[in-house]
Amino acid sequence: SDEDVAGCPPPKRARLNPNPIPSTKHFNPPSSSPSIPTMHSSDPTTSNSSLDNNPTDTTNHLERLKQQSQHCNGNAHTNHSTSTSTSTSISTQTHSNQVNLQLLTNSQKEILRLVGQHLQSIGLSNTVESLITESGCVLENEQASNFRELIMLGKWTEALVALDQLKQYIEEQDGILQMKYLILEQKYFELIEDNQPMDALYCLRNEIRLLNIRIERTHQLTAFLMFNSIKDMCKAASWSGKGFASRESLMEKLQKYFPPNIMLPPKRLESLLSQAIEFQQDRCTYHIKPGKLSIDDVSLLQDHACTKHTLPCVTIRTLTEHTDEVWFCKFSPDGTKLATGSKDGNLIIYDVDMETYEIKLRKQFDGHTFGIGCIAWCPFSRYIIACGTDECNEILIWDVHREEQRSRINHTTDDSLTCAAWLPCGTRFVCGGSRGQFY
Numbered sequence: 001s002d003e004d005v006a007g008c009p010p011p012k013r014a015r016l017n018p019n020p021i022p023s024t025k026h027f028n029p030p031s032s033s034p035s036i037p038t039m040h041s042s043d044p045t046t047s048n049s050s051l052d053n054n055p056t057d058t059t060n061h062l063e064r065l066k067q068q069s070q071h072c073n074g075n076a077h078t079n080h081s082t083s084t085s086t087s088t089s090i091s092t093q094t095h096s097n098q099v100n101l102q103l104l105t106n107s108q109k110e111i112l113r114l115v116g117q118h119l120q121s122i123g124l125s126n127t128v129e130s131l132i133t134e135s136g137c138v139l140e141n142e143q144a145s146n147f148r149e150l151i152m153l154g155k156w157t158e159a160l161v162a163l164d165q166l167k168q169y170i171e172e173q174d175g176i177l178q179m180k181y182l183i184l185e186q187k188y189f190e191l192i193e194d195n196q197p198m199d200a201l202y203c204l205r206n207e208i209r210l211l212n213i214r215i216e217r218t219h220q221l222t223a224f225l226m227f228n229s230i231k232d233m234c235k236a237a238s239w240s241g242k243g244f245a246s247r248e249s250l251m252e253k254l255q256k257y258f259p260p261n262i263m264l265p266p267k268r269l270e271s272l273l274s275q276a277i278e279f280q281q282d283r284c285t286y287h288i289k290p291g292k293l294s295i296d297d298v299s300l301l302q303d304h305a306c307t308k309h310t311l312p313c314v315t316i317r318t319l320t321e322h323t324d325e326v327w328f329c330k331f332s333p334d335g336t337k338l339a340t341g342s343k344d345g346n347l348i349i350y351d352v353d354m355e356t357y358e359i360k361l362r363k364q365f366d367g368h369t370f371g372i373g374c375i376a377w378c379p380f381s382r383y384i385i386a387c388g389t390d391e392c393n394e395i396l397i398w399d400v401h402r403e404e405q406r407s408r409i410n411h412t413t414d415d416s417l418t419c420a421a422w423l424p425c426g427t428r429f430v431c432g433g434s435r436g437q438f439y
Contacts, residue, residue: 104135112137114269121267141169144263151254152247156187166262175257177213184208186250188221190242193230200225270295280304286311290335317359321348327373332381337362337400339384341372347386349400363403368396374419379426390416390434411439 104112112131116139120128132138139145143166150159160180167176184207191200204225208218227233230241240246252266265271277293286306298304324344331338331352338350338359345368350359370388377384383406386396394410395417410417416433423429432438 104137109135109137113139113264114272117264118269140264141166141262144169144258148251148263151183151251152244154190154242154247156183159183166258169259169262170257171259172257174213177211179254179257181208181211181214182250182253184211185221186246189224189237189239189246192224192233193242197225273300277304288312316357319348319350319359321361321364322346324371327371328375330375330377332377332400333379334381337381339375339377341368341375341386343371345369345371347372347375347384347396347398349384363400365396365398365405367405376420376422376429378422378429379424385420385422385429385431387418387420387431390418392417395420395431411437 112135116128116131116137119131120139128139140148143162147159147162147166150162160183163176163179163183170176170179172178184203188200188203188208191197191203204218204221208221224233224237227236233239234241240249255263255266260268273295277295277298280303281287281293284304284306286308287304288306288310293304319340322340322342322344323346324342326340326342328341329338335354336352338352340348340350342348345366347365347368349362349365351362352359365386368386368388370392372386373389373392374387375384376387382399382401384398384400386398388394393413393415394408396405397407397409398404399406414435415437416435417431417437417439418433420429420431430439
């Protein structure tokens with residue numbers, strides 16, 4: 001054969017001489033060189049082949065063959081060495097990753113879980129798989145992950161079975177019952193949307209009602225069977241309809257019952273970032289923008305900080321409607337009105353243009369005997385409480401929309417009502433004074 005077993009090109013055949021040389025000069029390849037083929041004469045009448053009579057050519061040819069053989073053996077050795085080096089490098093890299101995993105702190109592992117949860121929420125599943133593979137951190141318990149998948153696929157019977165297997169992790173006393181109620185409620189709504197009223201009724205009577213919790217809510221669920229339109233039913237139930245959105249919302253409610261080491265709370269990374277932004281906003285000395293900042297309002301690459309140049313420093317209007325000292329002024333929560341109170345006993349309301357910041361007189365309320373030392377707007381910017389000085393034993397409530405007095409409150413002549421504040425609900429308020437009264 002002309003092919004060398006070591007993968008080297010076949011040696012060139014020696015130039016043959018038609019005149020054979022004595023048998024003592026015949027060329028026989030050494031046994032240590034099996035890759036060199038035996039050469040035969042081109043003359044069929046000649047039984048043995050011979051090399052050129054020139055011994056120098058023969059010697060040179062043998063040297064070339066030897067060099068080629070050594071070159072091929074060297075290549076094979078180099079390839080083997082490269083393969084061995086690559087294997088060693090991969091093995092070393094794997095060992096290095098394992099060492100790094102052992103060095104991860106608990107906080108680093110939690111950060112990886114938060115990042116993985118966020119990546120999963122925006123649909124980067126392949127990236128999450130790579131993160132899990134490389135870091136060795138698992139986003140959530142395997143049973144919890146299976147439970148999530150069953151919920152998202154709408155396999156309610158299997159989901160309830162999986163939930164029973166997770167009950168050891170639920171800390172709340174009636175947590176399992178509450179979670180089952182939420183799952184069966186979703187099942188009930190989807191059966192109604194699928195036009196299966198009898199199955200929905202069976203679910204309500206034989207599954208939801210037997211949980212014996214949230215009785216009032218169960219009675220409300222009965223009414224949703226009576227709707228002729230699925231759209232009206234969804235609107236009345238504040239339900240987004242069968243599909244990914246409603247099941248994702250259900251999963252977020254269920255996640256709250258699991259401890260974080262089993263299943264992370266929903267949108268945990270966004271929640272932490274929002275808390276950090278709110279903290280920075282509270283600490284910002286020059287912040288004047290109304291309302292709370294969201295993640296989309298600021299850059300997460302640096303801390304939020306307003307400069308003093310954002311503060312209003314140019315006078316655009318001087319208010320001169322009061323005839324005595326102005327003791328108190330306050331903008332309404334929605335920023336569209338300004339109230340001022342004075343020693344002259346008048347409460348004046350101004351309208352504020354949010355775009356041009358122009359201020360126009362709206363209404364002047366009088367009748368405050370001791371002047372106005374404190375003003376309190378209700379949360380929805382309609383009612384306002386006006387308090388007096390230490391000698392004042394009454395408070396007045398005004399309806400700014402109707403521009404009339406809503407109430408005048410006093411208890412005893414010994415009261416001193418100098419301050420007031422609304423509760424967040426806007427339907428109640430508290431008031432008190434320097435003499436210790438509190439209502």
